[in-house]
Amino acid sequence: MLEYLEAQTFEKCLAELLERVPDDVDKREGSIIYDALAPTAIKLAETYWDMAILYRRTFAATADGIDLEKRVNESGVERKQAGKAIRRALFTDRSGQPLLVNMNNLYRLDDLVYRVTEYIAPGEYKVEAQSAGAIGNRDYGDLLPLEADNRLGKAVLSDVIVPGEDEETDEALYQRYLEHIREPPFGGNRADYRQRVRAIQGVGGVRLRRAPQGGGTVKVIIIDSDFNAPTSAFVDYVQSIIDPIDQPGDGLGTAPIGHTVTVEGVGTIEVTVECDLILNGVTLGQIEPQITENLYAYFAELRTNWHKDLDINVRITHIESRILEIEGVEDIASTLLNGLPNNINLIEEIPLISSIDMKEVSG
Template sequence: MFEHQSFEAIVERMLERISNDVDKREGAIIYDTGAMTAKELQEMYIALDSIILETFPETASRPNLIRRAAEYGVYPYEATNAILKGVFSKDISIGSRFSLGELDYIAIQRIAPGIYEMQCETTGVIGNTQFGALIPIEYIDGLETANLTELLIPGEDEEPTEDFRIRFFLTRKQIPYGGNRDDYLQKVMSIHGVGGVKPYRAPAGGGTVGITIIDSDFNPPSPALIEEAQTIIDPIVNSGEGLGLAPYGHRVTVSGVETVVIDIYLKLVISNVTPGQLQNEVEEIIDEYFLSLKKEWQNANFLIIRQLQIESRLLDIVGISDVLESTINGQDSNFTLTLNQVPILGVVTLDA
């Protein structure tokens, strides 16, 4: 906004106000005196520009965006801890701590004999990735085996600035009130481990609400996450009683997205490589495409796996010159999923 207020422009305006019978050349006393003031004024205009940018949520940096959003009761999602299933050869005490690689885990709840919820002590998605043998940090008498076997509730990183900015503006457009659609969207998305949600009205008649969720890794939610969300929104034992986030009289059922295994056949033109050398990279690229689709699940009526998208992405792989033919689950066409389905990659067959 003040980019035209340069040092040169300020000095020129100052010198214009001085009589021409005074030496105004660079190096003269009057020039040097004004130049020092002009430099400070230029810094002031730069600071004013920054103040204006920091004033509006469209351009504010993270600290000031958080301050502006807080005026409306909107806050960035904090990093959360992953919750995993630990299987032990004997019962252990709640609070027992274990290590696996560089991460530590603590037992927080008993699920069944020898089975516990283990919370990763490090927040973020890093806690979602490690499984295997646990080592007790303090000796546990009689313990023979200890393993992390399954991710129950994904950990999440702190909400990125631009994601928070988008969500802030979205909340200003939404009108959450008394169990309307926007109310459910905002409340369910705030639950630890939920990455997307679709609410439905009256799936089982008047007063019922359906909620379908996907986890924050954009995979089908675990039974533990579904149970957690159900308890927070509308506990089953007191359904409709308004003891959760759902309003009094709303009987809510939480479910998870369904997966459809997608097999891909590709006939390729390749050079200086073999199909086997390409296999892993091809699967990674298709997996990335499927992930991008799953991230859009909440805002899409249904997902479409497009042949052209797969083929165009594969042409970026060194060694693939062309894609002559492709099928998705045996069909030479795009593949359309239903309302609450997301894809997972099955078998990728490469022919060259």
């Protein structure tokens, strides 16, 4: 249907209208009947185009933006909105002792402002980014007060407690909608667990393990929304939402009563990449930044796919193909991962690049 609507151009509409006119009438361009039908053909073509747009907006597979939201909302799926990062901040006075700060005080790191929201321990507080999105997760370092405080010696922005998230993309929303339709969540089944856990701000993906400690137990393994291993503070936060650790199995979280749930963060494996390269017309220093960029992008893609519950394979052939894309790399003599000429297979872990060691060799 969509192809038919899009095919109804001005020329096609005009030709079909002129076919309905008897052949003994002058139908050449500039004739009376041609000039009379041309405006109608233009309007018909515009109408068909509008119908094609409406057709796209009607179905989830081709809709986007607010139209996609309305379609998936009919099935109870809502777009995840951007969320603000919650971080740990450390405050000391001029003598280096823990400092008591006031709630709602504002501090700045570069272009981001953080607000003090909760006391954790002496000199240790939760602060919330005032700008929503993953940008609140990235920077670490010294905070500057927005209002002068003569007592303050140093304020340091530390680890992420709850990662900030960007608004869910159309593609991610549509994929989650398909999962909801094809695997209906109900009463603590796998789909129900996945939906509830992934709805938590900062969770980028989840894997589930049945009865790790006998009947009635469930293991939930999470990756954060930046597709990195979550901090222990964030794991504790998710645990408190799903099944509070002080009252396990009582149904006080989102897990059904009788389910004792253990939340863990995905493990990590550091990978050292070593390559001997044969170059043509470039120096190693010229291409090293692009090699680093390409390999980090490859490892990021692997981490992004972790939630699909498939083994992750760090493949030498894929690494070499990313390097061979770079102009000036003629061939690769050898590639080692962690000192061995073998792929690395991961089940519950995600790969991180430890180091990249490139050497030029003669061909």
